[in-house]
Amino acid sequence: MDKDSKHSDNAKVFKAFCDETRLMVLSLLRSGEKCACILLRKVKVGQPTLSHHMQILVESGVVSARKEGKWTYYSISAAGFEHAAGLLREFAALTDGGGSS
Amino acid sequence: MDKDSKHSDNAKVFKAFCDETRLMVLSLLRSGEKCACILLRKVKVGQPTLSHHMQILVESGVVSARKEGKWTYYSISAAGFEHAAGLLREFAALTDGGGSS
DNA sequence: AAAACATATTGACATTTTTCGATTTTAGGC
DNA sequence: GCCTAAAATCGAAAAATGTCAATATGTTTT
Numbered sequence: 001m002d003k004d005s006k007h008s009d010n011a012k013v014f015k016a017f018c019d020e021t022r023l024m025v026l027s028l029l030r031s032g033e034k035c036a037c038i039l040l041r042k043v044k045v046g047q048p049t050l051s052h053h054m055q056i057l058v059e060s061g062v063v064s065a066r067k068e069g070k071w072t073y074y075s076i077s078a079a080g081f082e083h084a085a086g087l088l089r090e091f092a093a094l095t096d097g098g099g100s101s
Numbered sequence: 102m103d104k105d106s107k108h109s110d111n112a113k114v115f116k117a118f119c120d121e122t123r124l125m126v127l128s129l130l131r132s133g134e135k136c137a138c139i140l141l142r143k144v145k146v147g148q149p150t151l152s153h154h155m156q157i158l159v160e161s162g163v164v165s166a167r168k169e170g171k172w173t174y175y176s177i178s179a180a181g182f183e184h185a186a187g188l189l190r191e192f193a194a195l196t197d198g199g200g201s202s
Numbered sequence: 203a204a205a206a207c208a209t210a211t212t213g214a215c216a217t218t219t220t221t222c223g224a225t226t227t228t229a230g231g232c
Numbered sequence: 233g234c235c236t237a238a239a240a241t242c243g244a245a246a247a248a249t250g251t252c253a254a255t256a257t258g259t260t261t262t
Contacts, residue, residue, distance in 0.1 A: 007124040017115035019250080023108040023192070031196045037208065049251055051210055070208045070259050081193035085186060091124070092182035095132045120220080137239065150221055152240055171229050171238045 013084055016060035021045055022053050026076070029063065033075035111188055117161035118185075122146055123154050127177070130164065134176035 016022060024043050028034060040050050054074060057063035061080035066073045117123060125144050129135060141151050155175060158164035162181035167174045 007121045007128065010124055011119055011121050014115055014118035015249095017189075017192070018112055018119045020108045020112050021250085023111055026192045027108065030192070030194065035208085040208095045250085046252055047209075048211080048253085052250080055210090067209095072209065076193065076195065078193065081189065085189050085193075088118075088182060088186050088189065091118075091127045091131065092177065092179065092186075093131065094177065116219095122220085138237090141238095146220090147222055148239075149223080149241080153220080156240090168239095173239065 010087055013060050013062075013087060016057055016062045016084075019053065021049075022057055025050075025053060025057065025074075026062070029074060029076045033066075033073050035071040035073050037071065039074070114161050114163075114185055114188060117158055117163050120154065120157075122150075123158055126151075126154060126158065126175075127163070130175060130177045134167075134174050136172040136174050138172065140175070 017026075021043055025039055028039060028042055036047075036050060036054065039054075040047055043050060045053070054063070054065070054072075057074075058065050061083060062077055063074050063080065064077045066075070118127075122144055126140055129140060129143055137148075137151060137155065140155075141148055144151060146154070155164070155166070155173075158175075159166050162184060163178055164175050164181065165178045167176070
């Protein structure tokens with residue numbers, strides 16, 4: 001079981017929370033689904049940059065996207081957060097002896 | 102209340118989990134306290150690099166360090182993980198209407 | 203179909219992060 | 233004091249990430 005690639009994947013999930021702008025977006029989404037144009041007015045980055053951040057948030061699973069006409073609506077994904085929380089618990093949980101090497 | 106600096110601080114906490122090598126270290130620490138020299142044998146980075154990662158882990162609060170003689174022993178900090186988990190919950194929790202802007 | 207709008211993509215640049223080699227600091231053994 | 237070992241610090245190179253300007257794509261309106 002290649003542990004290394006697993007850690008690489010897990011790091012990707014946590015990277016969603018590593019950037020100040022992304023945390024700002026997540027914070028804004030706490031009050032409900034919003035379209036990119038609304039988010040764009042609140043954060044201090046350009047449109048392409050926001051688009052890039054939203055892509056990272058969606059791919060990490062903590063945000064879901066919904067297209068409707070010209071707009072893309074984003075919202076918090078409860079399942080994505082559960083997954084991240086689960087990983088956190090996993091890393092915090094101590095094993096028994098473990099060191100068989 | 103300057104939200105921006107708060108997000109900056111929170112991002113710093115999550116950065117502990119953003120790197121593959123750091124996740125590897127956290128994984129190793131699950132089976133108990135270990136000195137840097139042991140960790141060094143398991144991860145595939147040099148000694149100065151490991152030292153740097155350990156500094157980040159300690160400063161983010163998820164790992165605690167204990168010096169004993171020539172050695173430095175590291176272990177998981179339950180409190181640090183609680184804090185990170187709390188932040189995660191905070192971002193996941195929906196507010197009511199919120200938009201008082 | 204043309205214009206206007208919302209978002210995505212591309213390409214370049216700047217900043218940040220990771221990494222390493224060399225050196226320094228600190229502690230213990232001779 | 234001198235030598236060895238463990239870990240930290242310094243300085244620079246390499247890699248990854250964030251940012252923007254320009255352009256492209258898709259959608260609604262006129």
